[in-house]
Amino acid sequence: MPKKxxxxxxKVNFYETDAQGVVxxxxxxxxxxxxxxxxxxxxxxxxxxxxxxxxxxxLIEANxxxxxxxxxxxxxxxxxxxxxxxxxxxxxNYAILLGEKMSAKAYTKHCILKDGKLTKIPNNIFSLIxx
Amino acid sequence: MPKKxxxxxxKVNFYETDAQGVVxxxxxxxxxxxxxxxxxxxxxxxxxxxxxxxxxxxLIEANxxxxxxxxxxxxxxxxxxxxxxxxxxxxxNYAILLGEKMSAKAYTKHCILKDGKLTKIPNNIFSLIxx
Amino acid sequence: MPKKxxxxxxKVNFYETDAQGVVxxxxxxxxxxxxxxxxxxxxxxxxxxxxxxxxxxxLIEANxxxxxxxxxxxxxxxxxxxxxxxxxxxxxNYAILLGEKMSAKAYTKHCILKDGKLTKIPNNIFSLIxx
Amino acid sequence: MPKKxxxxxxKVNFYETDAQGVVxxxxxxxxxxxxxxxxxxxxxxxxxxxxxxxxxxxLIEANxxxxxxxxxxxxxxxxxxxxxxxxxxxxxNYAILLGEKMSAKAYTKHCILKDGKLTKIPNNIFSLIxx
Numbered sequence: 001m002p003k004k005x006x007x008x009x010x011k012v013n014f015y016e017t018d019a020q021g022v023v024x025x026x027x028x029x030x031x032x033x034x035x036x037x038x039x040x041x042x043x044x045x046x047x048x049x050x051x052x053x054x055x056x057x058x059l060i061e062a063n064x065x066x067x068x069x070x071x072x073x074x075x076x077x078x079x080x081x082x083x084x085x086x087x088x089x090x091x092x093n094y095a096i097l098l099g100e101k102m103s104a105k106a107y108t109k110h111c112i113l114k115d116g117k118l119t120k121i122p123n124n125i126f127s128l129i130x131x
Numbered sequence: 132m133p134k135k136x137x138x139x140x141x142k143v144n145f146y147e148t149d150a151q152g153v154v155x156x157x158x159x160x161x162x163x164x165x166x167x168x169x170x171x172x173x174x175x176x177x178x179x180x181x182x183x184x185x186x187x188x189x190l191i192e193a194n195x196x197x198x199x200x201x202x203x204x205x206x207x208x209x210x211x212x213x214x215x216x217x218x219x220x221x222x223x224n225y226a227i228l229l230g231e232k233m234s235a236k237a238y239t240k241h242c243i244l245k246d247g248k249l250t251k252i253p254n255n256i257f258s259l260i261x262x
Numbered sequence: 263m264p265k266k267x268x269x270x271x272x273k274v275n276f277y278e279t280d281a282q283g284v285v286x287x288x289x290x291x292x293x294x295x296x297x298x299x300x301x302x303x304x305x306x307x308x309x310x311x312x313x314x315x316x317x318x319x320x321l322i323e324a325n326x327x328x329x330x331x332x333x334x335x336x337x338x339x340x341x342x343x344x345x346x347x348x349x350x351x352x353x354x355n356y357a358i359l360l361g362e363k364m365s366a367k368a369y370t371k372h373c374i375l376k377d378g379k380l381t382k383i384p385n386n387i388f389s390l391i392x393x
Numbered sequence: 394m395p396k397k398x399x400x401x402x403x404k405v406n407f408y409e410t411d412a413q414g415v416v417x418x419x420x421x422x423x424x425x426x427x428x429x430x431x432x433x434x435x436x437x438x439x440x441x442x443x444x445x446x447x448x449x450x451x452l453i454e455a456n457x458x459x460x461x462x463x464x465x466x467x468x469x470x471x472x473x474x475x476x477x478x479x480x481x482x483x484x485x486n487y488a489i490l491l492g493e494k495m496s497a498k499a500y501t502k503h504c505i506l507k508d509g510k511l512t513k514i515p516n517n518i519f520s521l522i523x524x
Binding site: 276277279280281283284286288334 | 408411415417419464465
């Protein structure tokens with residue numbers, strides 16, 4: 001299946017570091033959320049448009065492997081790809097890169113709720129991803 | 132005017148520290164929120180009860196003076212007092228203490244919204260605070 | 263291999279929620295860190311003792327599956343178990359429980375650094391975990 | 394005394410919102426830190442250069458008045474000015490603007506530590522600010 005991809009640029013903020021002098025691991029998941037939003041924007045289907053249509057994207061699984069922790073003021077990029085595992089599961093793979101160095105690899109899986117109930121990925125989003 | 136007070140106990144979590152090796156200042160405002168919730172609980176009028184009655188407590192001003200930054204695993208206490216400045220302004224003073232040492236002093240001011248509109252402090256809360 | 267376990271109690275703070283009205287997923291990883299610290303405390307080998315000996319525990323992998331998101335003021339517990347995958351990998355499994363309901367399942371993997379270099383799990387910690 | 398100023402642009406991230414549907418007040422202090430770093434960069438004296446010279450900028454007071462809370466995806470700007478209150482106190486005023494609307498006003502005060510001891514604002518920084 002084809003995968004739509006984007007590259008998102010970011011700089012580490014001081015408040016994202018911890019007393020070990022590196023980015024606290026919980027903050028990587030916040031970076032991933034930014035990268036996800038950026039990809040959906042580029043795809044032409046930003047979150048707010050989903051919300052307007054009554055769809056809520058809910059994270060159900062997240063995984064990260066950190067190889068080289070990011071530090072304060074590091075300029076890094078997140079290479080992101082979106083794909084559908086089936087008609088219910090919206091998935092993302094991420095590579096966090098510091099220059100040419102792999103800082104971390106991650107993936108997240110999401111389902112979609114409408115009126116609080118699990119629903120299929122809307123057709124127009126499914127098409128945007130898979131065409 | 133009388134002031135109702137409580138003392139709230141807390142320990143610093145690792146993820147609340149920053150690369151300077153101390154608690155990031157933004158996290159003090161999260162500690163204050165916990166201390167506020169604790170006082171309202173003890174007063175017999177917890178947040179969720181307010182929400183059930185349609186009242187939303189909104190922070191409109193916050194101030195802190197940090198004298199001795201907290202570190203990872205510090206056991207500290209927050210001495211909190213509540214008072215009303217007038218029939219619209221709900222205020223709190225805080226002293227963050229590390230043993231006998233003053234770590235920080237703070238205050239916050241809040242207004243109350245009902246249906247998105249500014250409203251007077253409900254009578255029963257006003258009485259609880261001032262009686 | 264035997265697994266040492268603890269049960270850690272926690273309440274959701276307001277600042278841990280997001281605009282979907284539930285705990286933001288990144289905060290689960292902060293809860294897990296608290297639960298880990300609690301287990302190491304109970305085991306008699308808290309983080310600060312490791313630091314004093316020059317050992318730094320570094321997270322290299324984290325995974326979570328969220329089934330029922332936590333909400334503001336939820337009282338939940340984290341059932342945690344520690345085990346060693348080999349002489350380098352310190353691992354934890356977690357079950358986040360809301361009453362009898364499974365809120366989330368997670369695991370994290372950690373390595374240990376001394377003077378910035380990967381080192382074996384110290385013997386005394388390895389024994390505490392595996393005896 | 395003259396004041397050096399900058400305007401910093403930012404968008405609200407989802408993870409910065411809370412269950413009231415707006416940016417949690419603690420996060421404004423993180424935005425201010427970003428705006429401060431941006432101003433020091435533009436002034437030609439970024440934080441990392443201070444650190445290299447052994448100077449640590451420590452926040453000792455922070456104040457905010459929130460008039461119109463920011464929401465998810467709001468594009469806002471922070472107008473920041475730096476000034477010295479005396480030879481020890483580095484101060485910043487901030488106006489957070491959402492279009493033409495004032496969202497919040499804030500100030501922060503900082504001292505400078507060298508080898509853990511309070512020190513005067515280094516001459517070159519003092520000059521950059523006051524010339």
